[in-house]
Amino acid sequence: MQETIHRGLVGVVADTTEISFIDGDQGELSYRGYDISELTEASYEEVVYLLWNGELPNAAELSAFRDELAPLGALPFEIVDRLRCARPDTEPMHLMRTAVSNLACHDPNPDEVDAENVRRIGHRLLVQFPTIVSTIERLRHGLEPVDPDPELSIAGNFLYTLTGERPTEAATHVMDVALVLHAEHGSNASTFTARTAASSLTDVYSAVTAGVGSLKGPLHGGANEAVMRALEEIGSVENAEPYVMETLAKPHGRVMGFGHRVYRVLDPRAAILARVAQKLARESGESKYWEMSLEIARVMEREMAKRQRAVAPNVDFFSASVYRMLGFPIDMYTPIFAVARISGWMAHLYEQYADNRLVRPLLAYEGPKGKKFKPVSSR
Numbered sequence: 446m447q448e449t450i451h452r453g454l455v456g457v458v459a460d461t462t463e464i465s466f467i468d469g470d471q472g473e474l475s476y477r478g479y480d481i482s483e484l485t486e487a488s489y490e491e492v493v494y495l496l497w498n499g500e501l502p503n504a505a506e507l508s509a510f511r512d513e514l515a516p517l518g519a520l521p522f523e524i525v526d527r528l529r530c531a532r533p534d535t536e537p538m539h540l541m542r543t544a545v546s547n548l549a550c551h552d553p554n555p556d557e558v559d560a561e562n563v564r565r566i567g568h569r570l571l572v573q574f575p576t577i578v579s580t581i582e583r584l585r586h587g588l589e590p591v592d593p594d595p596e597l598s599i600a601g602n603f604l605y606t607l608t609g610e611r612p613t614e615a616a617t618h619v620m621d622v623a624l625v626l627h628a629e630h631g632s633n634a635s636t637f638t639a640r641t642a643a644s645s646l647t648d649v650y651s652a653v654t655a656g657v658g659s660l661k662g663p664l665h666g667g668a669n670e671a672v673m674r675a676l677e678e679i680g681s682v683e684n685a686e687p688y689v690m691e692t693l694a695k696p697h698g699r700v701m702g703f704g705h706r707v708y709r710v711l712d713p714r715a716a717i718l719a720r721v722a723q724k725l726a727r728e729s730g731e732s733k734y735w736e737m738s739l740e741i742a743r744v745m746e747r748e749m750a751k752r753q754r755a756v757a758p759n760v761d762f763f764s765a766s767v768y769r770m771l772g773f774p775i776d777m778y779t780p781i782f783a784v785a786r787i788s789g790w791m792a793h794l795y796e797q798y799a800d801n802r803l804v805r806p807l808l809a810y811e812g813p814k815g816k817k818f819k820p821v822s823s824r
């Protein structure tokens with residue numbers, strides 16, 4: 446019988462979810478029924494609460510959630526020591542994946558996957574992720590890690606533990622918006638990876654470590670770093686068009702930060718981040734990357750229309766210049782994506798563990814059959 450093969454699982458609906466909804470034709474994304482553009486007015490904590498509990502918190506619920514999270518952000522000293530021992534040129538995503546995996550060794554109950562234990566671990570990971578990233582960044586510059594301040598929000602603490610200085614409200618707000626926009630996106634590669642790992646009823650740390658590994662790839666979360674490297678290589682607005690044309694002339698040439706498996710039109714997160722990038726460019730007077738981004742988008746729109754391809758900017762295209770203007774080093778962009786996406790991964794793990802079925806698709810075998818075994822001496 447001829448099987449239908451869905452390479453890349455394109456169009457395959459693997460399960461149901463109540464967490465988020467994407468309309469790729471209309472360019473719409475909602476978390477638990479709330480349009481993403483409205484949620485950029487909320488703090489990251491409010492949105493995490495929404496993703497994890499199904500509804501936005503009232504003031505008392507939000508305050509209790511913040512109080513629960515506040516003491517959990519510091520890392521065990523053994524994790525810091527291991528990060529300290531790494532070669533200073535190790536890519537941050539390798540350090541991050543290793544640190545997340547290592548956290549299991551400092552948890553007295555890493556393995557049980559009942560709802561209570563999974564949520565306990567989720568709370569810890571949510572606030573330990575930003576500390577892991579800021580600790581990596583500080584250690585490689587010879588600086589001591591800074592413990593999170595229980596008075597600050599997750600976005601504020603990320604900036605505080607990175608720089609050692611209390612961030613401005615404006616910077617904290619931009620960080621909140623970036624975290625909210627990157628928090629959740631349905632069955633993307635890393636979330637599917639985490640859910641698939643969890644479907645064997647392995648532990649949360651293993652599932653999340655798998656998610657971090659998947660996020661790192663340049664076709665997924667690694668794209669924001671690739672976008673910034675491309676912008677640096679292009680260097681000026683005048684060079685943008687030749688760069689795009691040269692890239693598209695290559696077989697399967699990809700301009701990073703464009704295209705999406707689900708969106709046929711502009712990614713709604715990119716539209717919001719474009720406005721943030723424009724505002725930051727105006728305020729900082731550093732408009733070069735914003736102007737280059739606009740020029741690349743203009744040329745891509747023209748060329749994709751000619752080729753009748755539904756390819757538009759995705760979330761990574763403008764997040765790159767936003768992160769640049771916030772002063773983050775390029776190889777921190779994907780770890781910062783992970784700081785946001787841990788909330789989405791955990792929401793999906795709660796769903797997966799609560800009603801699990803092992804994920805186990807098929808592959809159509811195309812190799813040889815019927816071969817006869819010979820012992821090694823006669824091969």
Ligand SMILES: CC(C)(COP(=O)(O)OP(=O)(O)OC[C@H]1O[C@@H](n2cnc3c(N)ncnc32)[C@H](O)[C@@H]1OP(=O)(O)O)[C@@H](O)C(=O)NCCC(=O)NCCS
Nearest residue numbers: 664665668697698699700701702703704705706754756759
């Ligand atoms: C995201 C991505 C992996 C989606 O992949 P996909 O659903 O498998 O879509 P495809 O790669 O098959 O793209 C279909 C066609 O659209 C065009 N296309 C898609 N993305 C493109 C891009 N970034 N630049 C130029 N052309 C692109 C190509 O013509 C492609 O056909 P080809 O493979 O014959 O060249 C893909 O668009 C991509 O590689 N983008 C760049 C990386 C990126 O920004 N990733 C972050 C995603 S949020």
